[in-house]
Amino acid sequence: MMASPEEPWVLHYWPGFAGRGEFVRVVLEEVGAAYVNKHDLCMEYFHGGKARFGDAGIYPSFAPPLLQKGDFTVCSTGVVCRFLADKYGLMPEKEQDKWHAEQINNAIHDYIGEGNHSFHGIDPIAGYDGQKEATQPYIDRFVATRLPKWLKHLEAVLKANNGGKGFLFGDKLTYVDLALLHALRVTASQFPEAWKEASADYAKLLSAFKDRMSARPKLAAYFASDRCAPFAGASMM
Ligand SMILES: N[C@@H](CCC(=O)N[C@@H](CS)C(=O)NCC(=O)O)C(=O)O
Structure with missing residues (x-):
């Protein structure tokens, strides 16, 4: 069951650079949703494939970014963004x-x-x-x-x-x-x-x-803030 709407989203991703996690952060920032970045569990979930093979206590998930609220998780960047679009009114009309x-x-x-x-x-x-x-x-x-x-x-x-x-x-x-x-x-x-x-x-x-x-005001503020991690400088990440 998904936790309450007030609870912040948790974004699990590798530390220190924007990476694919940034696709998700940009959506969360634009809609003004509360979220926290977590890096520690990323090691536990993804290092050695624990999450991938279903041994991390979450729905089997191949690789980060992984979005979590309560015991619900969703993975695969494009799907995570679409999931948030559905929740926050970012789907097209037609x-x-x-x-x-x-x-x-x-x-x-x-x-x-x-x-x-x-x-x-x-x-x-x-x-x-x-x-x-x-x-x-x-x-x-x-x-x-x-x-x-x-x-x-x-x-x-x-x-x-x-x-x-x-x-x-x-x-x-x-x-x-x-x-x-x-x-x-x-x-x-x-x-x-x-x-x-x-x-x-x-x-x-x-x-x-x-x-x-x-x-856009929220994005401009985000890009100028220290919440916005630098690009890794390699691999388009
Ligand atoms: N298709 C996945 C790819 C995810 C992915 O490759 N994540 C990278 C970090 S950006 C990773 O940690 N990969 C580890 C691996 O593939 O074993 C998505 O779009 O989310």
């Missing part, structure tokens, strides 16, 4: 838009996953530092081919609604606008040159979207 929103939510996580994997081309589980040189060709290929392909697609998605001057769906903010904002922020941080080129060329709408979304 049936068709709901499915397109989920399509783009998934696309954004595919994009992040691909970028992330390029930093771990030799061993997907080992750290980036141990494979820096060997994985550089994978990163270069991602930046040269996949990053532009994804950003052009996302530009087209944005343009498809109101000429790209507002939100992704209809006239209201949804969880997918917030996911896109985070994906663009981490792109700009990880690949500043590629982002600069894209912004001046084929991603002008995305660039303006990033600026206006970042200026």
Whole structure:
């Protein structure tokens, strides 16, 4: 059974950097929901696969971020954000838009996953530092081919609604606008040159979207606060 609405959400994630946990934090910050970041149980839950194989006393969950309230947990970043969207009024209004929103939510996580994997081309589980040189060709290929392909697609998605001057769906903010904002922020941080080129060329709408979304009062306050952890500087995390 889920605990009371007043109880804060607990976000389990690795310490010290934004990572995929940031997708969830951006939603929680925008809706003004109370939450706490927890890192200690992340070690207990996920290190060695305890949570994954059902030995952590929670519903089997593959990898963080994991959102918890009482004895309810939900995992898999895009699903966590959609779950919060349902609770806090961040779903699109129209049936068709709901499915397109989920399509783009998934696309954004595919994009992040691909970028992330390029930093771990030799061993997907080992750290980036141990494979820096060997994985550089994978990163270069991602930046040269996949990053532009994804950003052009996302530009087209944005343009498809109101000429790209507002939100992704209809006239209201949804969880997918917030996911896109985070994906663009981490792109700009990880690949500043590629982002600069894209912004001046084929991603002008995305660039303006990033600026206006970042200026939303609650998000701007969050990004300027010490609650907002830095990006790791590798792996689009
Ligand atoms: N598809 C999952 C991927 C989760 C994921 O890969 N989490 C990373 C941190 S961002 C992790 O700790 N992975 C450990 C592992 O895959 O063993 C999601 O989007 O939440």
